[in-house]
Amino acid sequence: xxxxxxxxxxxxxxxxxxxxxxxxxxxxxxxxxxxxxxxxxxxxxxxxxxxxxxxxxxxxxxxxxxxxxxxxxxxxxxxxxxxxxxxxxxxxxxxxxxxxxxxxxxxxxxxxxxxxxxxxxxxxxxxxxxxxxxxxxxxxxxxxxxxxxxxxxxxxxxxxxxxxxxxxxxxxxxxxxxxxxxxxxxxxxxxxxxxxxxxxxxxxxxxxxxxxxxxxxxxxxxxxxxxxxxxxxxxxxxxxxxxxxxxxxxxxxxxxxxxxxxxxxxxxxxxxxxxxxxxxxxxxxxxxxxxxxxxxxxxxxxxxxxxxxxxxxxxxxxxxxxxxxxxxxxxxxxxxxxxx
Amino acid sequence: xxxxxxxxxxxxxxxxxxxxxxxxxxxxxxxxxxxxxxxxxxxxxxxxxxxxxxxxxxxxxxxxxxxxxxxxxxxxxxxxxxxxxxxxxxxxxxxxxxxxxxxxxxxxxxxxxxxxxxxxxxxxxxxxxxxxxxxxxxxxxxxxxxxxxxxxxxxxxxxxxxxxxxxxxxxxxxxxxxxxxxxxxxxxxxxxxxxxxxxxxxxxxxxxxxxxxxxxxxxxxxxxxxxxxxxxxxxxxxxxxxxxxxxxxxxxxxxxxxxxxxxxxxxxxxxxxxxxxxxxxxxxxxxxxxxxxxxxxxxxxxxxxxxxxxxxxxxxxxxxxxxxxxxxxxxxxxxxxxxxxxxxxxxxxxxxxxxxxxxxxxxxxxxxxxxxxxxxxxxxxxxxxxxxxxxxxxxxxxxxxxxxxxxxxxxxxxxxxxxxxxxxxxxxxxxxxxxxxxxxxxxxxxxxxxxxxxxxxxxxxxxxxxxxxxxxxxxxxxxxxxxxxxxxxxxxxxxxxxxxxxxxxxxxxxxxxx
Numbered sequence: 001x002x003x004x005x006x007x008x009x010x011x012x013x014x015x016x017x018x019x020x021x022x023x024x025x026x027x028x029x030x031x032x033x034x035x036x037x038x039x040x041x042x043x044x045x046x047x048x049x050x051x052x053x054x055x056x057x058x059x060x061x062x063x064x065x066x067x068x069x070x071x072x073x074x075x076x077x078x079x080x081x082x083x084x085x086x087x088x089x090x091x092x093x094x095x096x097x098x099x100x101x102x103x104x105x106x107x108x109x110x111x112x113x114x115x116x117x118x119x120x121x122x123x124x125x126x127x128x129x130x131x132x133x134x135x136x137x138x139x140x141x142x143x144x145x146x147x148x149x150x151x152x153x154x155x156x157x158x159x160x161x162x163x164x165x166x167x168x169x170x171x172x173x174x175x176x177x178x179x180x181x182x183x184x185x186x187x188x189x190x191x192x193x194x195x196x197x198x199x200x201x202x203x204x205x206x207x208x209x210x211x212x213x214x215x216x217x218x219x220x221x222x223x224x225x226x227x228x229x230x231x232x233x234x235x236x237x238x239x240x241x242x243x244x245x246x247x248x249x250x251x252x253x254x255x256x257x258x259x260x261x262x263x264x265x266x267x268x269x270x271x272x273x274x275x276x277x278x279x280x281x282x283x284x285x286x287x288x289x290x291x292x293x294x295x296x297x298x299x300x301x302x303x304x305x306x307x308x309x310x311x312x313x314x315x316x317x318x319x320x321x322x323x324x325x326x327x328x329x330x331x332x333x334x335x336x337x338x339x340x
Numbered sequence: 341x342x343x344x345x346x347x348x349x350x351x352x353x354x355x356x357x358x359x360x361x362x363x364x365x366x367x368x369x370x371x372x373x374x375x376x377x378x379x380x381x382x383x384x385x386x387x388x389x390x391x392x393x394x395x396x397x398x399x400x401x402x403x404x405x406x407x408x409x410x411x412x413x414x415x416x417x418x419x420x421x422x423x424x425x426x427x428x429x430x431x432x433x434x435x436x437x438x439x440x441x442x443x444x445x446x447x448x449x450x451x452x453x454x455x456x457x458x459x460x461x462x463x464x465x466x467x468x469x470x471x472x473x474x475x476x477x478x479x480x481x482x483x484x485x486x487x488x489x490x491x492x493x494x495x496x497x498x499x500x501x502x503x504x505x506x507x508x509x510x511x512x513x514x515x516x517x518x519x520x521x522x523x524x525x526x527x528x529x530x531x532x533x534x535x536x537x538x539x540x541x542x543x544x545x546x547x548x549x550x551x552x553x554x555x556x557x558x559x560x561x562x563x564x565x566x567x568x569x570x571x572x573x574x575x576x577x578x579x580x581x582x583x584x585x586x587x588x589x590x591x592x593x594x595x596x597x598x599x600x601x602x603x604x605x606x607x608x609x610x611x612x613x614x615x616x617x618x619x620x621x622x623x624x625x626x627x628x629x630x631x632x633x634x635x636x637x638x639x640x641x642x643x644x645x646x647x648x649x650x651x652x653x654x655x656x657x658x659x660x661x662x663x664x665x666x667x668x669x670x671x672x673x674x675x676x677x678x679x680x681x682x683x684x685x686x687x688x689x690x691x692x693x694x695x696x697x698x699x700x701x702x703x704x705x706x707x708x709x710x711x712x713x714x715x716x717x718x719x720x721x722x723x724x725x726x727x728x729x730x731x732x733x734x735x736x737x738x739x740x741x742x743x744x745x746x747x748x749x750x751x752x753x754x755x756x757x758x759x760x761x762x763x764x765x766x767x768x769x770x771x772x773x774x775x776x777x778x779x780x781x782x783x784x785x786x787x788x789x790x791x792x793x794x795x796x797x798x799x800x801x802x803x804x805x806x807x808x809x810x811x812x813x814x815x816x817x818x819x820x821x822x823x824x825x826x827x828x829x830x831x832x833x834x835x836x837x838x839x840x841x842x843x844x845x846x847x848x849x850x851x852x853x854x
Binding site for chain 2: 058059060067084085086087088089092093096122123124126167169174176195196197199200204208210211212214225226227230232297302336
C-alpha cells in the first residue's frame with residue numbers, strides 16, 4: 001500500500017514538475033528573443049537573430065509577405081530572421097505584443113493597414129490599434145481589392161448590378177476589413193440596397209461566390225484572380241486610384257463614377273522608441289531585399305504592387321485613411337459594426 | 341478522358357527523389373501524428389522554409405505526405421492514450437480506447453490502419469476520376485446546407501459516447517456555449533472574452549481536446565490508485581482476427597464512401613464524416629449497445645471516413661483554389677511560394693503538380709500501411725509503461741504540441757483549465773466527447789444559420805425550400821423521430837400480448853434476441 005502511495009506521489013510531483021518546466025520553457029523562448037543588448041544605441045546591430053511576428057496563420061498573404069521579406073532582410077543583415085505566426089484578432093494580438101516589446105530592433109512585425117485604418121471603426125475604442133504606438137520603419141507593398149460576381153448574374157459593371165433593381169447580398173471577409181468597407185461604400189454611393197453576409201475569412205467568402213450563394217463579393221486581387229482568369233468569376237470593379245496592373249481590363253470604381261478606393265497595404269513596424277541607427281539598418285536591409293530579382297518575382301506572382309515608401313509617409317497615409325474612412329462612414333450613416 | 345497526364349504523373353512520382361520525398365513526408369506525418377497536440381498544420385508551417393529550394397512537385401508531395409500520414413499516426417494516440425489529435429478522430433476514441441482496455445489495442449490499431457488504407461485509396465480513385473464533378477457539387481453547399489449538416493451532426497453527437505443520454509446532452513450544451521466565445525464575426529461584438537485579446541478569435545480545438553481528453557485523463561488517473569495499471573498490459577494479438585476483419589468489412593466500405601463525399605465540403609467535412617460514419621454503423625448494428633464498449637466497427641468506420649475525407653479535401657484546393665482547412669491553407673501558401681497559383685486552371689497549366697500529388701498518394705498510402713505493421717507492435721508497448729512515467733511525458737509533449745499551434749502561451753493555460761474541467765467531468769461520469777464535438781459544430785451552426793438568414797432576407801422557410809438543405813432537414817426529422825416511432829410500433833405490438841410489459845424491457849429483449 002505504501003508502495004502505491006509513493007508512486008502516486010511521485011507521479012503527482014512529476015506531473016507538476018513537467019507543467020512548471022513547460023511553462024518556464026515557453027516563457028523563456030519569448031523573453032529570450034526579445035530581451036538583450038539594445039542599450040548600445042544600435043551601432044553594432046544586429047548581433048543575434050531578429051524575430052518577425054505575423055498576426056495571421058501560415059499560408060495567407062500576410063504570412064507569405066513576411067516570409068519573403070524576412071528572407072531578403074535576413075540575408076542583407078547577416079542574421080537569421082525567423083517568422084513566428086501568432087494569429088489572433090486580425091493581427092491585434094501581435095500589435096499589442098509588439099507595442100510592449102523591448103524597442104531594440106530584435107522584435108519586428110510587418111503589419112496591415114486595415115488594422116490601423118479600418119478595424120478601429122468596427123471594434124471598441126480600447127481595442128483599436130493606433131499608428132502612434134509604433135515606429136513605422138518602411139512601407140512594403142499594396143494589395144488591391146476587386147468586386148466580383150458569379151457569371152450567372154450576367155453583370156459586367158456596377159451599373160448592371162444597380163439596374164438589376166434588387167437587394168444585393170454581398171459576401172465580406174469579416175467585420176472591419178477592407179473588403180467590407182469597399183463594398184459598403186460602393187453600395188452607399190451608388191444608392192443600391194444591399195445586405196452584407198460576413199464570412200470567416202477569404203476561403204469561405206470565395207466558396208460562397210463561386211457557388212452563387214451571394215450575388216457579389218469583394219476580395220483581394222490575389223484571392224480572386226485565378227477564378228477570374230478561368231471565367232468562373234466576373235470582375236465588376238477594382239478599388240484603386242488607377243487600374244491594377246494584374247487586371248488591366250477591369251475599370252476602377254472611380255472610372256465608373258463611384259469614388260471608392262480602399263487598399264490593403266503592409267509596412268514594417270518596430271516598438272515605439274527604437275533607436276534611429278537600428279531603424280536605418282532595417283531600412284537599408286529592406287531596400288536590399290526589395291532590389292532582389294527573387295522578391296520582385298514574388299510580388300508579381302502574388303499580385304502585389306510595391307509601396308516602398310519611408311515610414312513617415314506611410315504613417316501619414318494611415319492617419320489620412322482613418323480620417324477619410326471615418327468621415328465617409330459618417331456621411332453615409334454606415335456602421336461597420338452592426339450590419340443586417 | 342485523356343489518360344496521358346495521369347500516366348505521366350506516375351512517371352513523376354516514381355522518380356527516386358520524389359519517392360524519397362514521399363517517404364520522408366509520410367514518415368514525418370506519422371510521427372507527428374503520434375505526438376499529441378502537434379498537428380500537420382504546425383509541422384508544415386515549421387518545415388515550409390525547407391521547401392523553398394525543392395522542386396514544386398517534390399515539395400507538395402512531401403507536404404501532402406505529412407498531412408495524410410498524420411491521419412494514420414493520430415489514431416495511435418486516440419486508441420492507446422484516449423487522446424484525439426484532431427477533431428475528426430474524437431469519435432475513434434470511444435471504441436478504440438475501450439478495445440485497448442480489453443487488451444485488443446493491436447486489433448484496433450490494425451483495423452484502423454487497414455481502414456485508413458482502404459478509405460484513403462478509394463478516395464484517391466474518386467479524386468482521380470471524379471474531382472471536377474464533385475467540386476461542382478461542393479459549391480452547391482451554401483450556408484443553409486452547412487447549417488443543416490451541423491444540426492444533423494449535433495443530433496448524432498448524442499449517439500456517441502457511453503455515458504447517459506442526459507449527461508451527453510448537458511456536455512454538448514456546454515460545448516455549444518464554449519463555441520460562442522470570441523469576437524462575433526457579424527457585428528464585431530465581444531462575447532465572453534473578458535477584454536482578453538487572446539480570446540478574440542474564440543478557442544481553438546486543440547487546447548480544448550488536449551485538456552479535456554489528455555490532461556483530464558492524466559489527472560484522473562493520478563487520483564486512481566493505479567489499480568488498473570497492469571490491466572491493459574496483456575496484448576495478446578497484434579493483428580485483428582479474421583472475425584474482426586469480417587465484422588468491419590462493411591463499416592470500412594461505408595465509412596470510405598461517407599468520408600469521400602463529406603470530405604469534399606470545405607469547412608467541417610472531416611469531422612462530420614467521422615461522426616456520420618460512426619452513427620450509421622451504430623444504427624445498422626444488431627447490438628447497438630456494444631458501441632462505446634469496444635465495438636470494432638466503431639473504430640473501422642470513423643477511421644476509414646476521416647482518411648477518405650482527408651484525401652478528398654484536396655479536391656477543392658486543386659480544382660477550385662479553395663483551401664478546405666488550416667493544413668490546406670498552408671499547402672496553398674506553399675504552392676504560391678513556388679510560383680504556382682492553385683485554382684481552376686491548375687490541372688491544365690501544371691498537370692505535373694496536379695497528377696504528381698494525386699498519384700503520390702497511392703504510393704504514400706501503401707508506404708503507410710507497410711510502416712504501420714511494425715509500428716503497431718511497437719506502439720502497443722506504450723501501454724506497458726507505468727503511468728508514473730508515461731503521464732508526465734504525455735503532459736509535456738501535449739503542452740509543447742499545443743504551444744506550437746499558435747505559438748501562444750495562453751493556449752497552454754487553456755489546456756490546464758480544460759484539463760481540470762475534463763478531470764471533473766470524468767469524475768462525475770460525463771463524457772468529454774459530446775462536448776468537444778458540439779463545440780466544433782457550434783461555430784458552424786451559428787455562423788451558417790445567421791449567414792443563411794441574411795441571404796434569405798430573414799425568411800426561415802428558405803431552409804426547407806432549397807433542395808439539399810430540405811433533404812438534410814428531412815433526414816434530421818427522421819433521425820429524431822425514429823426512436824419514438826420504433827417505440828410506438830413496439831408498444832402497439834406489445835399490446836397484443838396478454839400482459840403489457842414495462843415499456844423498456846421488451847426493447848432490450850428483442851435486440852438481444854437477434
